[in-house]
Amino acid sequence: MQIQLELGPEFQKTLAELSxxxxxxxxxxxxxxGKAVKFAANNVIKNYLTGQALKTRSGMLKKAVDGWPVxxxxxxxxxxxxxxxxKYAWLLGDxxxxxxxxxxxxxxxxxDEALTGAGVAKYQSVMQAKQMLGVDIFRLxxxxxxxxxxxxxxxxxxxxxxxxxxxVQGSGALAxxxxxxxxxxxxxxxxxIDKEMGNG
Numbered sequence: 174m175q176i177q178l179e180l181g182p183e184f185q186k187t188l189a190e191l192s193x194x195x196x197x198x199x200x201x202x203x204x205x206x207g208k209a210v211k212f213a214a215n216n217v218i219k220n221y222l223t224g225q226a227l228k229t230r231s232g233m234l235k236k237a238v239d240g241w242p243v244x245x246x247x248x249x250x251x252x253x254x255x256x257x258x259x260k261y262a263w264l265l266g267d268x269x270x271x272x273x274x275x276x277x278x279x280x281x282x283x284x285d286e287a288l289t290g291a292g293v294a295k296y297q298s299v300m301q302a303k304q305m306l307g308v309d310i311f312r313l314x315x316x317x318x319x320x321x322x323x324x325x326x327x328x329x330x331x332x333x334x335x336x337x338x339x340x341v342q343g344s345g346a347l348a349x350x351x352x353x354x355x356x357x358x359x360x361x362x363x364x365x366i367d368k369e370m371g372n373g
Contacts (some may be wrong), residue, residue, distance in 0.1 A: 175251030176351050177243075178210060178358075191318040201369035203245030205362030210240025210248040214358055217250070217265075217350030234258045238265070238347070250351050265347035272339045281319070287332040302332055 222235045237258045242248045252262040263270070274280050283294040287302060296302035299319060303310045308321040310332060319333040 175249050176347055177247065177249050178206070178351075179247045186328055196316070197369050199245050201250040201365040202362055203242060205365030206245070206248045207240075208365070209354075209358035209361040210250045212240070213250045213351045213354040214238050214240035216354045216357075217347055219346070220353070221346035221350040234261065234264065238255075239261070251347060264341070264343050265345075265349070266343045267345040268343045270341050270343075272341060273337070279317070279337055280339060281333045282336055282339070283332065284318075284334050285331045286322075299333060346366060 196205065199304055216236050218235050222238065232358055234252075237252045237256045239253065240248060240250045240252075241253075251265070252258060258325070272280065281299055289295060296305060299310055306321065308323065310319050310321050312319050312335075313331075317335040318331050319335065320329050322329055322332040
């Protein structure tokens with residue numbers, strides 16, 4: 174998931190009109206654009222991936238968001254291709270996906286004791302939970318809940334719920350964070366131009 178920012182045809186026209194100063198202004202804009210997309214990426218991370226639009230769990234998606242220049246006139250804010258978070262980088266956009274089981278009839282969603290305090294799954298599967306806990310995991314009669322008991326009179330402890338599908342809505346965090354940064358990004362680029370022109 175990425176947003177590409179480009180200084181368009183009007184910018185190129187302006188550079189041509191500046192003749193001798195064009196190269197210096199172009200270089201300053203390139204430096205400013207690189208700093209501007211870093212600012213936008215940090216805004217997405219700080220204000221849209223921390224307890225607001227998209228609650229982070231492992232923190233991997235947050236670490237993957239960055240801003241980088243492609244040229245003096247183009248830069249990108251988002252997640253680099255082939256990153257460790259490719260499978261769920263789409264959550265930064267506004268796409269909607271229905272997750273269904275690859276095998277079997279139901280998805281096994283961790284709940285209660287199967288989650289850490291941050292909401293991250295402790296076990297990759299029911300089988301792994303069974304092995305790690307050293308207990309039999311069974312379905313509570315009349316429910317779609319899997320769990321275990323310790324001893325015959327022990328309390329039932331829920332670990333997973335079975336569902337046929339889950340609808341997941343993207344957060345729109347990337348576009349929101351970049352749009353909110355527009356004024357600051359413009360100022361950052363202008364500062365670099367001012368420095369180059371001796372006004373900073």
